Amino acid sequence: MRFRLGEFSAGHPMVNSPQPLRTRLTDLLGCDYPIIQAGMGGPGRSELCAAVTAAGAFGCIGMVKERPELIQREVAAVRDRTNRSFGVNLVPSVTDPVLLDEELEACSAAKIEVMVFFWDVRADIVDRAHKAGCKVLYQVGSLADAIAASRAGADAIICQGFEAGGHVHGKVTAMVLLPQVAAAVSIPVIGAGGFGSGASLVAALALGAEGIHCGTAFLATKESYAHDYYKQRVIDATSSDTVYSDVFAIGWPPQSPVRTIENSITKLYADNLLGHGPDDFPRDVIAQYEDDLVCRLSTWSPLRGMTGDMEALALYAGQVCGQVKRVQPAADVVHQMMEEAHSALTRLGSLK
Ligand SMILES: Cc1cc2nc3c(=O)[nH]c(=O)nc-3n(C[C@H](O)[C@H](O)[C@H](O)COP(=O)(O)O)c2cc1C
Incomplete structure (x- = not known):
């Protein structure tokens, strides 16, 4: 079994917080919970990333096509709020090469520990991030791209299902894609698309994943940079x-x-x-x-x-928007998911 219950990682026990849940992913990222907040370009800025990270999960700032000055400011703003590790998300293949170069330079200068890339697999960019000392998570939407990202040297693969919110790169649901990718690669695999509860985290673990990557579940949080009108539409949907x-x-x-x-x-x-x-x-x-x-x-x-x-x-928004019922602090979302995950594991553990 690849995950262990009840072990605190990196000495960050939090009063009244759910027990950590350790997988190879939490070891890789240095967080307590195998939940990554997707680096949503726009809504996923420093405030959300810091809240998620400080709560024991792994936050990311979504910096697709943003100027390096904004990256520097947002990274500094996260570091003002937490000293834990977090990620920066870029989408190399849709970004002008000159801007991409500047973005990567800004991340390297800021000593970002984890880069999360999306869309077409760019082995040269994985290589560059590694040379800058970063770990690389690559989000893909197909088995072929997952294998390509693994061969390119990614440290973990995020499998995005068709039910996901935002840009959608594949045609297959996460339920179908995840176990195929988990069987095909030896690095940690992470589920994305439709994951917004502790029960779904446990389902992802059962399918061979070592964590989940959630966008929609964090979209209507207090710290999200989405407009209040947009948060309300997510809640009503x-x-x-x-x-x-x-x-x-x-x-x-x-x-x-x-x-x-x-x-x-x-x-x-x-x-x-x-x-x-x-x-x-x-x-x-x-x-x-x-x-x-x-x-x-x-x-x-x-x-x-x-x-x-x-x-x-x-x-x-992803199809999981139907489970988002109110605006709440991102830390509450993380902790509710983990309470529910532990209950689900206990329930499954008692099955005969
Ligand atoms: C509002 C929003 C913005 C997003 N922006 C990005 C982005 O900038 N970069 C990226 O890699 N993925 C982006 N995504 C996709 C997420 O990485 C992820 O695949 C998706 O949120 C997972 O599905 P879920 O929404 O059901 O959790 C975005 C998703 C949402 C909902």
Whole structure:
């Protein structure tokens, strides 16, 4: 068995916190719980990452296509709040090479310990991150990409299922993908897509994973950088309310599908949800965030401080949104998941 109950890692016992649950993943990342908060570009900034990390799970800041100055500021802001290790998420294959180089340089200069990459597997980027002293987690959406990421030297693979929120890189559910990847690679495997409870963490462990990677479960937390309108839409949504499309196309390469909550845009394109690219649409500004003008059909989601037409933006969320019932502190989400995971393990342990 690869996980052990009741062992505190790295000397961080917390009063009133659930018992740690140790796997090869928690050993790799130096956290107490095998739960990674996905580095959601936009909502997943320093406040959320620090809250999750300080609670004993593993937080990530989502810095896809962000300027190096913001990376430096956000990393410093996490370090002001916790001295535990956390990750930075980038998406190499969709980022302009010059910006990607600057982002990686900023992470290296900041001595980031863990990089989480997504989308097409880039062996050169894995290599560069390793040379900078980072561990590399690679999120993929297929068995073939999982094998490619493992061969590229990744330290762990995140298997993203079709039910996931945000950009979705595969066509297979996590339930089906996870055990196949776990059987094919020897490094730790992590489930993503649909995981938002302790019971689902235990299910992932049963399928051969050593942890879970959750976006939607942390989207409506107090510390998330999502706009309050967006948090409320996540809370109100049922699992049947998400739509898989590539209509939110401006900002990523052609035909990059996403899962979002149904809105006026997905209703408008209901008969034509797939096959789009950034050049198919005019640039109509419908919102503003700081100095940035936000276009209709772009990959922007509603963020704190944004003004304009929030309803028409990309309301990324996975099918597990049906389990998100209220805004609460991220630490409570982590601890509730772990209480539930321990109960589920006890329940399963008593089966004859
Ligand atoms: C709001 C949101 C934004 C996301 N942004 C990113 C991102 O910037 N980089 C990334 O690697 N994955 C991103 N994802 C996908 C997550 O990494 C992960 O695959 C997904 O959240 C897992 O499914 P779940 O939403 O059911 O937990 C995002 C997901 C959501 C919900």
